[in-house]
Amino acid sequence: MSPRSVRLIALRVIRQLRRDRRTVAMIFVVPIVMVVLLGFMLRAGEDKLTLLIAADDPAAQPIATLAAATLQSADLPSAIQIEPTESDAGYQRLRDGDAEGMLLLRPGADPRLVLEGTRAPATEALTRFAGQAALLLRATTAGPLPAGGPSPEIEREFIRAGPELDLVDGIAPAFITFFAYFFVFLLTSVAFLRERQQGTLERLMITPIRRLEIISGYMLGFGFFALLQAFVVVTVTILALQIHIFGNLLWVFLAVVLVTLGAVNLGILCSTFARNELQVVQFIPLVIVPQALLSGTFLPLGGMPDWIIWLSRAMPMTYAVEAVKAVMVGGSGISDLVVWRGMLALVLFAIFFILVSARTLRRA
């Protein structure tokens, strides 16, 4: 092996890449964006859970207040916030997704744990905590709660989903949405880049066909394959991972179709700014990864600062994951706010990307 030959090749690579300013910029920009965002989210993203304390019998409400004060002052895990409430109000807050669980104190029996249910880790943490709390309450509270006896049997009630829900069930909706979005983005951006490179797009641009017609046509054409891909991703995920579905799959498909239509147009848009396939790939850490991070897929957004919440609200994947999760895990339907609002947001994102990519289409 000749060191001179190796040096020759190495110098050529460095000289060539140095002139590709985009690539050089990406070497700096990508790690900065990714590491800062991820680091910030990891630090801020400690999962805060809210456990409500209520009495089964409204007359015993003072006991619930006392129990809550006891638990608040006890040395229990700080990630769980204890709040006294009345049972009707507590159920409502659980339905609204405003709290993760409610410990319902019952005269002469161990407390019952009512769980929101759609987040397996929260369910697990609250179940564990409820056991400790019941023991503590036995020791400190007189009156209707039984003192002594065997270790408390915590009876659980689920508002949504059920005890069979596990971690994979919780991640699957994000999995489906993310892969559909990612694959379709790649497919479209590379395919559209080829249209530009081989000159067919330019040829099309000087026919009387309008830009919006071109973009819409491409969207439908690629959309067909996007649909196919969505179908494969959803089916394989459900069958291979044996996901529990608590809602209607139709809404899952609809949300995935809408999000992929947005991905088609984002792909077209990004291909405008790429000169080759390498540059398309460079868009992934900038366009796709932050969406995955901010969509609540890997880290819950509950405890994040406002600016992260706003950022996540500016990204289509957040709405898609939210809606798909609400359907698959929460058993929600199109009439539920989180689902129809998510779908509406996805439609608006798709329209926005269509208009922007139509505007940038002149760039040869």
Next chain:
Amino acid sequence: MDAVALTDIVKTFGRLRALDGLSLNIRAGTIYGILGSNGAGKTTMIRLIAGLLAADSGEARVLDDPPGRPAVLARTGYMPQTPALYEELTVHENVAFFAACYGRRDPAAADSAVEFVGLSDRSDSQVRTLSGGMRQRVSLACAIAHDPAILLLDEPTVGVDPALRVQLWGRFRDMAARGATILVSSHIMDEAERCDTLGLILNGRLLAEGSVAEIRARTGAADLEGAFLALAGSVDEPA
């Protein structure tokens, strides 16, 4: 009547002045040849007439309208320098697609364009299986299938064998006789000799214009190549 009228057109790309005050007129129903060395501004001019580029200054009219207007686009045919085709589609599918984009949806339009370029026997072949010259011919068929009033050809016969080149020029002549205006950019001098009018451009300006005989007479050169070199040389020499 002029099919194309360019007046004092300037087009820059960064620091490069690709067209530097170019003015020329092309009479309807004629074949106009643009001659010039590489980088002279031929392709920029054709792309500007096609509506793909906008001039920085100056006025351009194509078929009495600014280039790029839908009414002008519908009557313009453009064959780019590299054959811009869908590789996975067949010859006929490519031609029929572009014809349909111009509103010509009858298959006969595509059939006759494919026949025009002598590819009827390969009509059902995918473009990726064709040679360079054949692709060039498919590209031409895509440009003419909608029977345009003005046809812009950017080096149309590169890679086309001499026999077919003669045949194609016969067809261009027929189209011109039927009233079509054809603008051809070329390097090939014997091809240039077939044009009604020639324009020589250098550094984005029109250097000389006239019939082949006029240009030869002006320089006293025996052939067009000599005339071109003489004209280009007179500009290059320091004053």
